[in-house]
Amino acid sequence: MTSEPTERAMPQVVMIIDDEPMVTQSIKNFLSLETDYEIIALTSPMAALETLKTRQVDVIISDYLMPDLNGIDFFLKAKEIQPQATRVLLTGYADKENAIKAINDVGLYQYIEKPWENEDLRLVLRNAIEKRQLLRRLEVKVAELDRASSDLKGLYSDLLKAFK
Amino acid sequence: MNPTTTRRPTILLVDDDEIVTKAIVNLLELETDYRTLAFQNPRTALESARRETIDCVISDFLMPDMDGLEFLREFATFAPDVPRILLTGYADKENAIAAINQVNLYQYLEKPWDNENLKIVLRNAVGQRTLEQQLSERLRELDLALTARDTLQHSAVEMERELALAQEVQQSILPRGLVDHGRFRFYHRYYPTGLLGGDYYDVATTGPNSFNAIVADVAGHGVPASLGTMLVKVMFWEASQRGQTSEGMLREMNRRLLHFMARHQYVTAFVLNVDGETSRVNGASAGGPHPVILSKTKLRRAHEWRLNGLPLGALEEKLYSTPDSQSITLEPGDRILMYTDGLLDTRIDEGESLDSKELLPTLDEISGLEGNELLDRLAKSRGIGSRALPDDVNLLLIDFD
Numbered sequence: 001m002t003s004e005p006t007e008r009a010m011p012q013v014v015m016i017i018d019d020e021p022m023v024t025q026s027i028k029n030f031l032s033l034e035t036d037y038e039i040i041a042l043t044s045p046m047a048a049l050e051t052l053k054t055r056q057v058d059v060i061i062s063d064y065l066m067p068d069l070n071g072i073d074f075f076l077k078a079k080e081i082q083p084q085a086t087r088v089l090l091t092g093y094a095d096k097e098n099a100i101k102a103i104n105d106v107g108l109y110q111y112i113e114k115p116w117e118n119e120d121l122r123l124v125l126r127n128a129i130e131k132r133q134l135l136r137r138l139e140v141k142v143a144e145l146d147r148a149s150s151d152l153k154g155l156y157s158d159l160l161k162a163f164k
Numbered sequence: 165m166n167p168t169t170t171r172r173p174t175i176l177l178v179d180d181d182e183i184v185t186k187a188i189v190n191l192l193e194l195e196t197d198y199r200t201l202a203f204q205n206p207r208t209a210l211e212s213a214r215r216e217t218i219d220c221v222i223s224d225f226l227m228p229d230m231d232g233l234e235f236l237r238e239f240a241t242f243a244p245d246v247p248r249i250l251l252t253g254y255a256d257k258e259n260a261i262a263a264i265n266q267v268n269l270y271q272y273l274e275k276p277w278d279n280e281n282l283k284i285v286l287r288n289a290v291g292q293r294t295l296e297q298q299l300s301e302r303l304r305e306l307d308l309a310l311t312a313r314d315t316l317q318h319s320a321v322e323m324e325r326e327l328a329l330a331q332e333v334q335q336s337i338l339p340r341g342l343v344d345h346g347r348f349r350f351y352h353r354y355y356p357t358g359l360l361g362g363d364y365y366d367v368a369t370t371g372p373n374s375f376n377a378i379v380a381d382v383a384g385h386g387v388p389a390s391l392g393t394m395l396v397k398v399m400f401w402e403a404s405q406r407g408q409t410s411e412g413m414l415r416e417m418n419r420r421l422l423h424f425m426a427r428h429q430y431v432t433a434f435v436l437n438v439d440g441e442t443s444r445v446n447g448a449s450a451g452g453p454h455p456v457i458l459s460k461t462k463l464r465r466a467h468e469w470r471l472n473g474l475p476l477g478a479l480e481e482k483l484y485s486t487p488d489s490q491s492i493t494l495e496p497g498d499r500i501l502m503y504t505d506g507l508l509d510t511r512i513d514e515g516e517s518l519d520s521k522e523l524l525p526t527l528d529e530i531s532g533l534e535g536n537e538l539l540d541r542l543a544k545s546r547g548i549g550s551r552a553l554p555d556d557v558n559l560l561l562i563d564f565d
């Protein structure tokens with residue numbers, strides 16, 4: 001969708017947390033096959049928070065219903081550690097309402113209802129990652145623009161001085 | 165700043181089922197600020213779409229006339245950057261998914277869709293498009309800025325080169341060195357400000373023991389003033405060759421400068437006709453600083469040669485009265501000091517300047533020194549060399565043996 005090729009110095013890192021190992025494995029397998037993202041699959045939100053302190057990730061997908069910590073509370077904490085990571089919540093039909101209520105608090109990019117469709121997940125991830133790349137490039141360009149502007153201002157005043 | 169940021173985002177919706185379109189339109193109108201264009205017929209939708217600015221398009225998959233993928237593909241040919249969303253039923257989901265990559269969907273939504281989910285997906289899709297547009301904008305702006313900067317840099321380099329050339333030319337206008345002539349010896353100092361200026365001095369021999377001398381200042385700075393000095397030089401030399409008198413030279417210069425210089429430009433000057441055979445000096449003023457005569461034999465050694473005269477190039481001929489001129493006789497050992505008024509400036513902001521008579525006490529003190537030393541001491545007494553100068557300073561000392 002973007003007209004320019006996306007610059008990628010490093011592979012995108014996606015973190016998946018679900019207390020059911022079947023779920024994390026299945027997602028990890030699917031994504032490894034269909035994408036070249038680096039996948040970190042965990043079954044404990046506490047362990048995930050620890051990992052987030054040392055490893056930068058681009059997207060975090062988390063289940064809602066987990067014994068230690070529910071997905072929303074997990075995301076609230078994750079947001080403090082890495083606010084720029086994109087957050088996607090996996091919800092069951094029953095707890096969807098909670099998810100929806102907390103969307104704005106947590107700053108969810110999107111929620112995906114279980115059972116999810118793999119294709120859907122892939123698209124959501126792709127869009128989330130593309131958004132982050134766009135934001136990064138925008139930041140870079142704005143900074144370059146700033147620099148070019150100040151160069152210009154400097155040049156103008158130098159030139160004016162010579163002709164005073 | 166950017167009109168699209170204040171415009172309501174427009175969603176194009178196509179579904180042959182009226183219930184679907186009504187439901188989605190109601191949802192979006194109630195809960196968002198999107199503008200929704202809803203169609204049941206994909207062909208009509210395409211026609212309308214060509215005339216509108218769409219921010220996101222949602223289409224049903226299974227439709228009688230044209231299926232959703234075909235519609236979206238068609239739409240993509242004239243609006244490729246608009247995010248495309250497909251609505252699929254449970255039954256045709258597999259077909260839809262299989263064909264997804266043909267159309268490069270932003271996302272697909274399964275019916276029955278979840279209202280919250282739909283809003284989120286639209287929000288992200290529209291947001292993405294805005295981001296992409298902003299990025300394009302910035303890239304465009306950056307391109308312009310970088311091009312402008314490069315152009316300016318080239319211009320700056322060019323201009324520096326031209327200024328350097330101009331300075332070379334200006335330097336070449338000034339005498340390279342003044343050779344002793346007959347019974348006269350010359351000393352000179354030049355203290356530049358580093359910018360192009362309008363100072364000019366010169367000595368033109370008119371005989372084995374005679375010469376003309378001029379110290380002039382073209383008003384202003386920069387290229388215009390510098391060009392003015394060239395004019396003055398040419399006229400000075402040409403008039404000297406013809407044996408023109410001091411006041412005759414000034415009168416001619418005034419006439420010609422009126423012609424050749426800009427209205428606001430003018431020149432101040434002092435001209436000497438010196439004849440070593442007769443020891444006579446004829447001086448004429450065009451408002452330039454008063455030369456100082458250092459006399460060995462008179463009681464008061466240093467005294468100003470005060471003559472009145474109007475600046476050149478300022479008044480038309482009938483208003484320009486003949487400049488004052490005076491002939492004096494030199495005694496052996498006499499010295500004439502000429503200078504540009506930069507010597508009299510006291511501060512960098514050109515707020516004040518001395519009256520030339522305030523130079524006299526210092527000149528009395530140093531009047532017996534050797535020429536070069538005299539000029540150096542004079543400059544030092546005015547703080548030249550230890551402060552920034554508002555204007556170029558030229559000093560010319562003529563010794564008569």
